[in-house]
Amino acid sequence: xxxxxxxxxxxxxxxxxxxxxxxxxxxxxxxxxxxxxxxxxxxxxxxxxxxxxxxxxxxxxxxxxxxxxxxxxxxxxxxxxxxxxxxxxxxxxxxxxxxxxxxxxxxx
Numbered sequence: 559x560x561x562x563x564x565x566x567x568x569x570x571x572x573x574x575x576x577x578x579x580x581x582x583x584x585x586x587x588x589x590x591x592x593x594x595x596x597x598x599x600x601x602x603x604x605x606x607x608x609x610x611x612x613x614x615x616x617x618x619x620x621x622x623x624x625x626x627x628x629x630x631x632x633x634x635x636x637x638x639x640x641x642x643x644x645x646x647x648x649x650x651x652x653x654x655x656x657x658x659x660x661x662x663x664x665x666x
Contacts, residue, residue, distance in 0.1 A: 621661035
């Protein structure tokens with residue numbers, strides 16, 4: 559798993575200049591759109607929680623080794639009330655923050 563996460567993170571850095579935990583190839587374009595439009599109650603419903611947790615830990619280690627910095631962003635649903643989507647079933651603040659925090663180069 560470590561090599562896949564590392565490869566996906568490096569590819570994301572090359573292509574878009576940052577690494578987004580949600581956009582590292584774990585979701586299909588249709589899954590991303592469903593999440594944006596609040597068609598799923600939480601991200602963990604369609605992604606294996608154990609694998610995702612492991613991937614987040616690996617990503618954090620790799621990002622710190624590459625001297626990337628976390629850059630928390632606010633996600634809004636593409637719904638009338640624009641509420642933030644829920645990433646985790648539990649709604650745990652730390653976990654929610656981890657899901658919505660991309661890693662960017664220190665010098666931007």
